[in-house]
Amino acid sequence: MIQLHQVCFSYGNKKVYDSFTMSLHKGSIYGLLGKNGTGKSTFLKLLAGLIFPDKGTITIGLFNPKNRHPDFLKDIYLIPEEFNLPDVKIDALLKYYAPFYPKFDKMKFDYYIKEFEVPIQHSFSQMSLGQKKKAIISFGLSCNTSLLLMDEPTNGLDIISKAQFKQVMKHTHNPEQCIIVSTHQAKDLESLITRVCIIDEQGMILDKNVEDIIHKLQFKFSQDPEEIERAAYVEEYMNNTKTIILPIDTPILDNKLDLEMLFKAVVTNKQFIQQHLQ
Amino acid sequence: MQAYFNFSRFKKLVFSHWTEYKKRYMLFILALFGIMLFGAICLLLIDGKYAADEELQYALFHFCWITSACIFSGTFLSNLNDKSKGITYILLPTSIFEKFLCTLLYTIPLFFIVFALIFYIIDIPFVAISNYIKYQDYLISHSINYVQYTNKFEPYKVISLFIDVKHQSNSYSMTTYKAFLQFFFVGLSLQAYFLMGSAFFKKFAFVKTILSAFVIMLFFTVYSFLMLKNNHVPERIVDNYFNTNPVIDTYYWICHAYVWYFKMGLGILFYIITFFHMKEKEI
Numbered sequence: 001m002i003q004l005h006q007v008c009f010s011y012g013n014k015k016v017y018d019s020f021t022m023s024l025h026k027g028s029i030y031g032l033l034g035k036n037g038t039g040k041s042t043f044l045k046l047l048a049g050l051i052f053p054d055k056g057t058i059t060i061g062l063f064n065p066k067n068r069h070p071d072f073l074k075d076i077y078l079i080p081e082e083f084n085l086p087d088v089k090i091d092a093l094l095k096y097y098a099p100f101y102p103k104f105d106k107m108k109f110d111y112y113i114k115e116f117e118v119p120i121q122h123s124f125s126q127m128s129l130g131q132k133k134k135a136i137i138s139f140g141l142s143c144n145t146s147l148l149l150m151d152e153p154t155n156g157l158d159i160i161s162k163a164q165f166k167q168v169m170k171h172t173h174n175p176e177q178c179i180i181v182s183t184h185q186a187k188d189l190e191s192l193i194t195r196v197c198i199i200d201e202q203g204m205i206l207d208k209n210v211e212d213i214i215h216k217l218q219f220k221f222s223q224d225p226e227e228i229e230r231a232a233y234v235e236e237y238m239n240n241t242k243t244i245i246l247p248i249d250t251p252i253l254d255n256k257l258d259l260e261m262l263f264k265a266v267v268t269n270k271q272f273i274q275q276h277l278q
Numbered sequence: 279m280q281a282y283f284n285f286s287r288f289k290k291l292v293f294s295h296w297t298e299y300k301k302r303y304m305l306f307i308l309a310l311f312g313i314m315l316f317g318a319i320c321l322l323l324i325d326g327k328y329a330a331d332e333e334l335q336y337a338l339f340h341f342c343w344i345t346s347a348c349i350f351s352g353t354f355l356s357n358l359n360d361k362s363k364g365i366t367y368i369l370l371p372t373s374i375f376e377k378f379l380c381t382l383l384y385t386i387p388l389f390f391i392v393f394a395l396i397f398y399i400i401d402i403p404f405v406a407i408s409n410y411i412k413y414q415d416y417l418i419s420h421s422i423n424y425v426q427y428t429n430k431f432e433p434y435k436v437i438s439l440f441i442d443v444k445h446q447s448n449s450y451s452m453t454t455y456k457a458f459l460q461f462f463f464v465g466l467s468l469q470a471y472f473l474m475g476s477a478f479f480k481k482f483a484f485v486k487t488i489l490s491a492f493v494i495m496l497f498f499t500v501y502s503f504l505m506l507k508n509n510h511v512p513e514r515i516v517d518n519y520f521n522t523n524p525v526i527d528t529y530y531w532i533c534h535a536y537v538w539y540f541k542m543g544l545g546i547l548f549y550i551i552t553f554f555h556m557k558e559k560e561i
Contacts, residue, residue, distance in 0.1 A: 050368060051560045068557075069281055074371035084362035086298035096294040100287075100371045 001026045001178055002047065002147070007056035009042060016042050019056070020203050026146065027175040031193035032182040033263050038199045040182040041081065044149045047180070048078045060147060074101055077145045081152040083136050085124040093124075093139065103144035111171075112138035116164050129156045137165065141172055150181045154188045162188055186259035196259065198266050206266050208277055210257055216276055218246040219258040232272050233265030247276040282375045291372045291380050310346050311396050317342075318404045327415045330408030330434040335401065336452035339437065340461040343393050344468060351385045352472035352484040355556070359480040364561040374557045382549075385473060386466065394439060402436055409433040460541065467545035474552045477559075 002024040009017040016039040024030060034040045045051045046058060049065030049072070058065055063072035086093070090113065098104040113120060116134035124132055133156050140148060154162050162185075169192045172179070183189055196213060198206040221237060222244050228234055231244035243258070245265050266273050296303075317338075321329040328334075357363040367377070416431045441455045451457065475487025 045561070048365075048369060050365060068368065068374060070284070070287060070371050070373050070376075071281070073369055076369070078365065078369055080362065080365050082362040084360075084366045086294075087301065088297055092297055096290070096297045099290055100294075 001061060003057075003059045004046075005057045005059075007046065007053045007058060009039075009046065009051070009053050017046075017053075017203060022204055022207065024178055024180070026178045028178060028195045029169075029173075029193045030178070030180040030195045030197050031186075031189040031259065032180055032197045032199065033184075033186060033259070034182075034199035035267070036184075038201060040199060041151050043199065044078065044151050044180065044182055047147065048076060048149060049073075050078075075103075075145050076147045076149070077101070077140045077143045078149040079136055079140045079151065079153055081155060083133070085132055085136060087123055087125045089123045090118070090120045090135065093135075097139075098142075101143040101145065105142050105144055108144075109138055109142035112141055112168055115168055116161070130158060130161055133157060134161060134164070137168070141168065144174065144177070146177055148177060148179045150179070150183075152183050152185075153181060154183060154185045166192060186263055190257055190259045193259075196257075196262065198263060200267065200270075205270055206274070206277070213262065213277065214255045214257055215251045216248060217262070217273075218248045218252055218255050219261060220244060220246065220255075222246075232276060233261065233269055235261065235264070245273075282373050283379075284373075284376070287372050288376045288379065291370070291376055292383065294370070295380055295384065306350065307392060307396065310393070311400070314342055314396060314400050318400050322404065322407055322411070326408055326411035328408075328412075330405040330412075332434060332437055333452050335405070335434075335437040336458070339397055339439075340452070340465065342397065343390070344461070344465040346393060347385070347389055347465060347469045348472040349484070350389055351469045352476050352487055354381060354385055354473055355477040355552070356483055358477050358556065358559050358561075359483070361561060364559070368559065368561060374553070378553050378556060381473070381552075385469060398436070405434050405436050463541045463545070467541065467548065470545040470548035470552070474548045474555070477552050477555050 004020055004022045007017050007020040008015075009020075032040050032043065042051065046053060047060065047065060049068050052066045060072065060076070063069050065072065065076075086097075088096075094106065094109070098106070098109075113135070116138060118131055118135050118138065119127065122131075124135065127135065133153070137150075137153055140150070154165055157165060166188065181189060181193065193210060195209050196206060197204060217232065220243070221241050222228055222231075223241050227246060228242055228244060231242075231246050233245040235243045237243050243261060245258075245261060248255075262273075318329075357367045370377075372380075412433070413431060437453070439458075441453070441458055452461075471491060472484070472487050475490065476483045479486040
C-alpha cells in the first residue's frame with residue numbers, strides 16, 4: 001500500500017534519510033519509535049506530502065503525496081503534535097469539515113466523543129489542550145481514511161485520557177486502514193500496535209510484527225544469574241531483581257511485549273536483537 | 279479536470295473558510311466601518327460644505343479600498359507560515375487551484391462588494407449632511423448678497439461605480455471611467471503583491487511586504503536614473519505618451535501596451551508566483 005523507495009531527505013546539511021526503502025501495509029497499526037531528532041515526524045510529514053523527498057519516490061496507493069491530489073488528501077488524515085482546530089463548535093466541525101471525508105462515520109464520532117467526554121456545547125477555544133486533542137483524535141478516527149498518521153497522540157493527555165485513548169484505539173481495527181503512531185510514550189502503545197518500527201540515525205533499524213517479537217524474545221523479571229548472563233538486554237529493577245530480554249526458541253504463553261525495554265535494547269544492542277529477530 | 283477543480287468541493291471550501299474566519303472578518307469589517315466613519319465625521323467637521331465633492335469622494339473611495347484591500351490580502355495566506363495552521367490548510371482535501379481560487383474570491387470580488395457596501399452606508403448620509411451644510415451656507419450667502427447670488431443651488435451627488443464610458447471630464451479628473459479603471463487595476467496589482475507577501479514572509483509579513491515594496495521601487499528608481507544618466511537609453515526617445523517633444527515617435531499602442539503590462543501584468547505575475555509558492559510550500 002505504502003512504498004518508500006531509496007528516499008533521501010535532509011534539513012539543510014543535516015541528513016535525515018539516506019536511501020531509505022520501506023513498505024507499509026493496510027490492516028496494521030504501526031508503532032513508530034525513535035530518539036529525538038531521528039526523523040519520526042519527518043517520516044509522517046513525508047507520507048502526508050507536507051515535505052518532499054530530495055531523492056527517491058514515495059507511493060501511497062496510486063498517488064505520490066507530493067502532488068497533493070484531492071483524492072489522496074481525502075483518504076489520509078494526520079493528527080499532528082501541534083495541531084490547529086478552527087474556533088467553532090463540534091457541530092460546525094461536523095457540518096463544514098466532515099463532508100470533505102467521504103468515509104466519515106458520524107456514529108463512530110459520537111461514540112468517541114462520548115467515550116472521551118469531550119464537551120460538545122463548547123467551542124474549541126473554550127476547551128483545554130487535552131479536550132481539543134481528544135476531539136481531533138475522534139475526528140481523525142471517524143474519517144476512516146485508508147492512512148491515519150498520529151504524531152505523539154498522547155502528549156497533553158492526562159492519565160484517565162490516556163486510558164480512554166487506549167480504549168478507543170482498541171475499537172478502531174479496520175483491515176482496510178493503515179495506522180502509524182509516532183510516540184515517545186512507548187507504554188501507551190504496547191497493547192495497541194501490531195507492528196514495531198524503530199528509527200535511528202541510520203534509518204529504520206527494526207520493523208517487525210509484535211507477534212514475531214514475542215515469539216522470539218521473552219520479556220521478564222529475573223534473579224537467575226544464568227538467565228541474566230544469556231539475556232540480550234538487562235536492566236536493574238530492585239532488590240537484585242532485573243528486567244531482562246531473553247532470546248527464546250519456542251513461544252511462551254503470557255509473554256507480553258515491553259516496548260520501552262525493546263526500544264532501549266535495540267538502541268544499545270542493535271545487532272544482537274536483530275540477529276534473534278531474523 | 280476533477281483533480282484541479284470540482285464545484286462541490288470548491289463550495290465546501292468556501293463555506294468552511296467562512297466558518298473558520300467569520301469572527302476575524304466581522305471584526306475587520308467593523309474596524310473598517312469605524313475608521314471610515316471617523317474619517318467622514320472629521321471631513322464634515324473640518325469643512326462640511328466642500329467635503330462631499332465628487333472628485334474627493336472618488337479619491338477617498340480609491341484610497342480606502344486600496345489601503346484596506348492590501349491590509350486584508352497582506353494577512354490572508356499567513357496560515358501557510360504557521361506550522362499547525364499550515365498543516366490543516368495544506369491537508370484539507372481540495373486542490374491547490376481551488377484553494378487559490380477561494381483566496382481570490384475572498385480577497386477580490388467579495389472584499390470589493392463588502393467595501394463598496396460600507397462605503398455607501400457612510401457616503402449616502404455623508405453627502406446628505408455635506409449638502410445640508412452647503413445649502414445653509416448658500417442660503418446665508420444668498421440672503422446677504424441676493425443680487426450677486428442668482429445661480430441655482432447645485433447639490434453634490436453620491437458617486438457611482440458604474441461610470442458611463444462616454445463620460446468625459448478634464449483629463450486629470452478622478453470621475454472618468456479611465457481613471458476609475460486605472461486605480462482599480464493598480465489596486466489589484468498592489469493587492470496581489472501583498473497577498474504574495476503574506477505567503478512568502480514568515481513573521482511580520484505585512485511590514486516586510488511594505489519594506490520590500492520600497493526596496494524594489496528604490497531599485498527601479500536608481501536603475502532608471504543610472505540608465506538615463508549613462509545614456510543607455512537616449513533621452514526623449516519615447517513617444518508623446520511620456521514626452522511632448524520626442525526624438526523618435528513610436529506607435530501609441532506600444533506605449534499603451536507597456537503601461538498595461540505594468541498596470542495589469544505585474545498583478546498577474548504576482549498571482550502566478552503566489553499560486554506556485556502555495557503549490558510547492560513545505561511545512
